[in-house]
Amino acid sequence: MPVGTQATVKAVPQDVLEDLGVQILLGNTYHLYLRPGIEQVRNLGGLHRFMSWDRAILTDSGGFQVFSLSDLRKVTEDGVTFRSHLDGSSRFLSPETATAAQIGLGADVIMPFDECTEYPADASRVRASMEMTLRWAERSKRYFEEHKGEVPWKSHQPSAISRQERTGRQPMTTDNCTQALFGIVQGGMDLALRKESAERTIEIGFDGYAIGGLSVGEPRALTREVVESTLEHLPKDRPRYLMGVGTPEEIVEYSKLGVDMMDCVLPTRAARHGLLFTSEGKVSIKQARYAGDQGPLDPNCPCRVCQRYSRAYLRHLYAANEVLAQILNTIHNLSFYLDTMRRVRHSI
């Protein structure tokens, strides 16, 4: 699931994402809430229509960005007051406002406002954080049940620009006219707390379940242990979503463990920094050794970049700081990730 933070997967037009076979992408509520603003997107028919993307979208709750990007945040039982990283203005997100924001954006899958527990944290802190996430999950669910009919696409007047009309297809959510709300399991690195968090989250009842609070600095072996253990407590008939993971090796590993969905900025962000994933390992395209290399980036990759351009050209574009470097590198990395996922699914 590629990350489309600000209603765009950075450097890749939507038609290319379609050609790559992207079926779902992630939008960041925090970013869209600050710019262009939820009401703006709602008035434009929701996120699908705004960005002209008729395949699935998942939005996060904004919680993770509030914790990682904003200054001067103040967490209370009610919610989080924080400063916008754009203009320093004071903002507030809570289970209710984050859910309202996601209803306004109108993604297919939305997430409850949670607290991503920092790592390391002591036992009492991890429990307190987990308990608050559970209380917030209840509030998110309650708000969602009361307001789920307020999605933008029901009231929207079709416009001539809509791809949905051009293609005659509808966003998958409109089939049943409601969004799916997932639950998020927290509990730090404590397996017993993870079990408890899973069970009590399931008790509240969600359409799918996510494992949050990982990839926050812990050793990879510990991540795997927590994922494997937590998965045992999640229903197999609902989507299981591992948040913020990971490398190509990790997505293979976790898919095999039973994870259905993952999101990660790694393929897109690494691409913009010239770090490319290939069937022969990682390639740092900025290295001088590629300056005269006429071969394709990955001889085993069928993507349009590997089929057309040489390593020498990609290296030149990167060295010359050309926008095309970001475009081509991102297309390749996304293609590699998607192919990796297809191979795993085929082998399972």
Add this chain to the structure above:
Amino acid sequence: MPVGTQATVKAVPQDVLEDLGVQILLGNTYHLYLRPGIEQVRNLGGLHRFMSWDRAILTDSGGFQVFSLSDLRKVTEDGVTFRSHLDGSSRFLSPETATAAQIGLGADVIMPFDECTEYPADASRVRASMEMTLRWAERSKRYFEEHKGEVPWKSHQPSAISRQERTGRQPMTTDNCTQALFGIVQGGMDLALRKESAERTIEIGFDGYAIGGLSVGEPRALTREVVESTLEHLPKDRPRYLMGVGTPEEIVEYSKLGVDMMDCVLPTRAARHGLLFTSEGKVSIKQARYAGDQGPLDPNCPCRVCQRYSRAYLRHLYAANEVLAQILNTIHNLSFYLDTMRRVRHSI
């Protein structure tokens, strides 16, 4: 003729340029000479193969960039010593080395090293500059005749990456295994000097003729006067190329006067600054008035951007400083320019 300064038309992949119908693009010898270097491009099979572009390419001589981009240049009869804008290293370009560089790049059309006379300039300065450009033109021609067989594609070993092989098509230059060398008319804003420059350049003998030294700050009415007057002295059976022009209105105007080729960074550079050309006039997409505008950028434009995205989305991408803004804006502006040229040609 879109400008592909560093072996890329900024922000647009080659397959999109092909879809847009781009038949020829311009590469900047100055930039490619500094990075990745002429020998590098030659060793990679020439510019066509390097950037995977099998349609036509024209390279300029580097003269204009030496005058506009580099510091501490010293002009002598022999050539120009200048500092690289990249690393401050001392470099030298002359009629011979600039022609050698362009033979090494292997574009279809190459240009002699000239001096772009500044504006305003007094009569004696304009004549002296024009005379030097004529002497340099002779030297460029002489060097070209002696070395024109040294193009990279003759000695090049095909590689698996080549689009030429995939498509079975060859760069147009390989048909006759040599490049076309154009002449450049200078002479400032003095119509008599322009006539003399044209006649003496024709006497040297070139495959096509360019009008240089315009769009250097003079009033537009004066540009037009010089163009119209100079065109009268150029053979109608050879391509006539007006360098560095211009706005959509100007390309229409000059095409009607008989100009066959123009190059300009305006459509691509303006796009990156959010200035878009449409059938209804210029649109500065950064303006807040477009934030809620669901209409297409140009309702009369068939390009993939206008067919898919709204002004509101383009405005958001620009405001959020997203790379996709550069991509989509550039695609639209190029499409608009190419459509404009097609309409003019159809009407002539």
